[in-house]
Amino acid sequence: MFKFSHAVSMAYRSLKSSKLRTALTALGIIIGIASVVSIATVGTSFQTYFESQILDSGSDYIQIMAKDENLLHKSELEVVRNTRGVVDVTPMCFTTANVTFMGETKQLIVTGVDENFKDIIKVNMLEGSFIRKTDTGSVVISEDMHDETFENDLNVRNVIRIDLYNKYTKSEHPYNFKVKGIEGLEEGDKSIVSGVMTFSGLTIPLSE
Secondary structure, X not given: OOOHHHXXXXXXXXXXXXXXXXXXXXXXXXXXXXXXXXXXXXXXXXXXXXXXXHHOOOOOEEEEEOOOOXXXXXXXXXXXXXXXXXXXXXXXXXXXEEEEEOOEEEEEEEEEEOOOHHHHHOOOEEEEOOOOOXXXXXXXXXXXXXXXXXXXXXXXXXXXXXXXXXXXXXXXEEEEEEEEEEEOOOOOOOEEEXXXXXXXXXXXXXXX
């Protein structure tokens, strides 16, 4: 029967006979373990810091904005969503664009959102309904945009043209959108809510 002491003795002799290979193997194991521990420590530290920032914010919800395009992706969204104290997460993207209605053009703010934006921000719909994921050709406008921005009132089912930047052609292209609803978020808000843009920020509702 093969004894454990014999196995240890053979392993020791094998390691001793090839000191360089033994040293390199040990070094590889040490570096691998150190890398895993470092990554885990950084991830845990970020999670702890982020949780403390959220819990100390003193607000019902917070916004995280990227300084450059394409910095926030779905993986980051899931990290935030799974953070303690976060109820939900909704992506947002802001841009300014030329908006044309009945031959009149104005430069306005266009916000790209997800359909859960309505519930998180508690959007008050004055007329029509909020956009859904399938509404790529629909927009929701603000109350002020409905009756103050253009010479003619902009109503539900009216069609507007928005000149949006196309990242593939690297130029602006006109797109037609049908107004699906009118919201009453803030007085003096002349903006459009759409569901067609890549997000660059997160709006997060917080638990009590």
